[in-house]
Amino acid sequence: MQFKNTKAFAEELDKNDPLRSYRDRFLFPKHKGNDVIYFTGNSLGLQPKNAQEYVNEIMTDWSQMAVEGHFYADKPWWDYHERLAEPLSKIVGAKPSEITVMNTLTINLHLLMVSFYRPTAKRYKIICEEKAFPSDQYLLQSQVRFHGYDPKDAIVEIKKREGEHNFRTEDILRTIKETGDACALVFIGGVNYYTGQVFDMETITKAGHEIGAFVGWDLAHAAGNIELKLHDWDADFAAWCSYKYMNSGPGNASGCYIHERFHNSKEIPRFEGWWGTNKEDRFLMKPEFEPMPNADAWQVSNAPVLALAPYLASLQLFEEVGVEPLFAKRDLIVQYLEFILKDIDAQVAGSFEIITPSDPKQRGTQLSVFLHGSGKSLFTYLMDNGVVTDWREPNVIRLAPAPFYCSFVDMYNFGQLLKKGIEATS
Numbered sequence: 001m002q003f004k005n006t007k008a009f010a011e012e013l014d015k016n017d018p019l020r021s022y023r024d025r026f027l028f029p030k031h032k033g034n035d036v037i038y039f040t041g042n043s044l045g046l047q048p049k050n051a052q053e054y055v056n057e058i059m060t061d062w063s064q065m066a067v068e069g070h071f072y073a074d075k076p077w078w079d080y081h082e083r084l085a086e087p088l089s090k091i092v093g094a095k096p097s098e099i100t101v102m103n104t105l106t107i108n109l110h111l112l113m114v115s116f117y118r119p120t121a122k123r124y125k126i127i128c129e130e131k132a133f134p135s136d137q138y139l140l141q142s143q144v145r146f147h148g149y150d151p152k153d154a155i156v157e158i159k160k161r162e163g164e165h166n167f168r169t170e171d172i173l174r175t176i177k178e179t180g181d182a183c184a185l186v187f188i189g190g191v192n193y194y195t196g197q198v199f200d201m202e203t204i205t206k207a208g209h210e211i212g213a214f215v216g217w218d219l220a221h222a223a224g225n226i227e228l229k230l231h232d233w234d235a236d237f238a239a240w241c242s243y244k245y246m247n248s249g250p251g252n253a254s255g256c257y258i259h260e261r262f263h264n265s266k267e268i269p270r271f272e273g274w275w276g277t278n279k280e281d282r283f284l285m286k287p288e289f290e291p292m293p294n295a296d297a298w299q300v301s302n303a304p305v306l307a308l309a310p311y312l313a314s315l316q317l318f319e320e321v322g323v324e325p326l327f328a329k330r331d332l333i334v335q336y337l338e339f340i341l342k343d344i345d346a347q348v349a350g351s352f353e354i355i356t357p358s359d360p361k362q363r364g365t366q367l368s369v370f371l372h373g374s375g376k377s378l379f380t381y382l383m384d385n386g387v388v389t390d391w392r393e394p395n396v397i398r399l400a401p402a403p404f405y406c407s408f409v410d411m412y413n414f415g416q417l418l419k420k421g422i423e424a425t426s
Ligand SMILES: Cc1ncc(COP(=O)(O)O)c(C=O)c1O
Pocket: 104, 105, 106, 107, 133, 135, 136, 189, 193, 218, 220, 221, 241, 251
């Protein structure tokens, strides 16, 4: 398609957008009475309008039934979490039995390390990407130390090449091969939080398995953002937060995927609690732990139902739309944003560069823009003018036009503000 950086063209794209009515299903913060241009769905997604209703339902049931709500509410609380498995399985490409929802992301990754990071004197290393999201770095360092190893020796970081912004798959595969049978685990963020680069999860998973390592994924920036086929790719485990592209609300619950081959395996240890026991017998309060025959065996505590309610509300929207139309719009709106950025950059002579891969297969919704000139003052200008984006040191703004609720006119308006901002601040 031949794009144009005009309002009329952007309006035409909106008119032809099959998802255009979904914008109205979300609540936008306002700037001078208008919806902000919201680029931070990769950090905290907007509130779906149905979220309140799902939360109210629990509050009402609690007020009217108190403890009886566990079994007699319309959506009983004792197995509330099970409702999320089916819609999530479609989003991450897994079987519903391979999904469970519990706790928050870093906690779940620690729990999954209990199962999938069991170092031995010979096989104890973890391969990850350099400058992973800090929580993942702390997670891995503390896990390695907990088992008595030195992070400097046990953590093998895949490096970017000098002067390049993104990782090369060939370098990842070489690191995996070189680490060989010293490697216990390959653990990478499926989409890099800083650049938005999408990793070739299928190829990397295969390479990790070839050296006998487990392969797990932090999908915080991937779930609800890119196509995932965790089961077919044969990933061992993965976890994600739900408050970014899945619009479940601040700090909300995390989803986990655990491949079905581990579900009844006696060789895979877990930290266990009563919500992981066979649900038929759970309230018999037996001393023996009999695991659920699926990923729910990893559940520890009874589910935080009030938190799961807005997550379920948001998943209802994913069910309505389906991931394919969502990702089709994602591709178009990101291409349009990229076109606008390049057009504005040409007008203001090289003020910034996009550091996200240009190959659509290697990116999702996010474009990261490295500012050469104005830096933080430009970021402040944008925020002051109703563009919600975020700043990452040393000079990057991240732009993620979530396809559920961002419009093509938003992209056009942003381009105009960006140009004015550069002129005002450089
Ligand atoms: C890639 C990545 N991993 C881990 C986390 C930490 O998530 P939580 O605070 O829910 O544990 C985040 C949070 O933004 C993230 O982006």
